[in-house]
Amino acid sequence: MTSLHQKSHLHKKRVRWAWIFLAPVVLVLALVAGWPLLKTMAYGFTDASLIDPESAQFVGLDNFAFLLQDPYWWSAVWNTVVFALSSVLLETVLGLIIALALNAQFRGRGGLRAAILIPWAIPTVVSAQMWNWMFNDVFGVINHLLLDVGLIQAPIAWTASPDTALLSIILVDVWKTTPFMALLLLAGLQMLPRECYESARVDGVHPLKVFFKVTLPLLKPALTVAIIFRLLDALRVFDLVYVMSGNNRSTMSMSVYARQQLIDFGGLGFGSAAATLIFAIIALFTVVYLMAARVGREN
């Protein structure tokens, strides 16, 4: 009895010390992440304005009700989802191909691995503006090349036409972030056990079959992590969209919408409600994706 009591006492003591050691981290997280998040959520239920936040009145769910009725909010959600899914899909496929190529043994591999990271290393604002100029319909180099090759007859207003604006933004994101994806997947590839490949070679299995039956299943954990990273990032996209087409409603993402309400219009309450909803949508995506990944693993 005494020993059990002692044991539980010891256990309690350990738990207490664990909490004491964890306290600074918990405190810092609560201060820099928890408090702003809660404050934003709280503002979402008021009519606070940026210029005079003190005179805020509690308005219940009014902001959220208005948001859900606003067609521009829904078009922002739609744009964001289209952007996130298509850019992440393209980046994953291209990133995987590049990672497989870089995983092979050849001369100058180190240099190539470093070189491929250049698009990712350029600040987004800079590369977005650079692409904006390249996409220009009058002096842009892209139209110039396509016209010279004869693929198009007249210059295309890439970032202005509603048909191509979102597409251009997706393409720039793919250009920029594929290297990051490739790097993550390359790290995953290098962790794979060599024995599987050696036995496959001994058995004379077709390389394509090796890829689908050996590489892909083994790479799945790395792939899952890489995709969730990118998806979370893509769902809160702001800089690329804002630099390339500003507050244009046909390309506006959720974050651009929230910023416009909060900063441009000074609607601290309404903008916070939008930010809260973005948080909820991203959380929802994460949960659904992780659940799907787990189900996939169990099967």
Next chain:
Amino acid sequence: MRYFEEFTARLFKWACGLAFLGVCGALAAQPAQLAISCGALGIQLTLCQEGVAAWSRSTGTAVTVVATPNSSTERFALYQQILASHSPDIDVFQIDVVWPGTFAPHLVDLSRYIGPDITDQYFASMIHNNTIDGALVAMPWYTDAGVLYYRADLLQKYGESPPETWQQLTATARRIQQAERAAGNSRMQGFVFQAKGYEGLTCDALEWIDSFGGGTVVDSAGRVTIDNPQAVAALDLAASWIGDIAPQGVLNYDEEASRGVFQSGNAVFMRNWPYAWSLGNAADSPIKGKIGVSALPRGEVQGHHSGTLGGWQLAVSRYSKHPALAADLVRYLTSYEEQKRRAIAASYNPTIRALYQDEDVLEAVPFFGTLYRSFEHAVARPSRVTGSQYARVSAEFYYAVHDILSGKLQAAPALNALHQKLVRLSRGEQW
């Protein structure tokens, strides 16, 4: 555990001591000191620092120049936060021409320090713009208005003269564009302007509508006036330009994108602010010496010349500890001599009328004579009457215009819908 408790207790004591020292330090800073926020970089910041230093020497008051974000939307957000927290950290703010309405409750009435004998020398439209509910909340520092740039060499080549009306501009632009393209200059555009969905489109569209006699979206009494036949006619004409004399890409052009097309020699006409003049005439510009500037055209019937008023003002924060000193700094920086210095050094457009006849100024910047007409006819955006709602009004306006220009909507129904929206936004035109 004892150690831990003792440790936290000691930490707490230190923290309190530090905080106490901080309070003492703040109280000990006795002599009057001002802080001004003006400009972010380059010549703008240098000129401000020089002007402030001159005032500082003559009054013996130390002034800190605080650098702010270069982008005006970022500045707007930052100023809102500083003023909303009633912070005395910055005494003098440099504010955009559309901000007085939003910031007025946080600004000092300068008419207590700067009399009508001084303010009468300024453009009346600018003083009017900065007077909110009878209080002069800011002094005009330098100004801007939309102007028309044209390729003087091309107009001469085809025997055309700078257009008086928008209809003439359309015809001239079309003719020269076709002729130049036929001559192998396949990228030539007739007219470029700012039609991206942002504040710049509000400026451009307001000029078209006002010059057609279609009003200013919301009039000075707060009535929504946008749904009228002249406004429809102006926007119908503008919509007809897209794909004809203006490239479709203009729908995503801001000032710099349109300047890129014009300055690379690919456009006959451009609507822009005066800053494009010195850049277009820089040594490395392909169209150096080939540019002309005039006031923007007018509508054919009931029309008049127009140009949207831009520019920056100086205002004193209500939370300043030394409002009288700060107002004196504003008076000095916006004075005749200081504005003259800025006009000559970096062609900042003065807000004092007489400076446009000053010989030294005209010698340094000859095209100021042309600009005078634009400033006199300048139209202010409806920011004064709409106050803190202005940003929303402007956004609804430029979204509607963007939809009309891109062909998504017809002008008449779009302006009718915009009218309904603005009336709702203003709670029955009460603002």
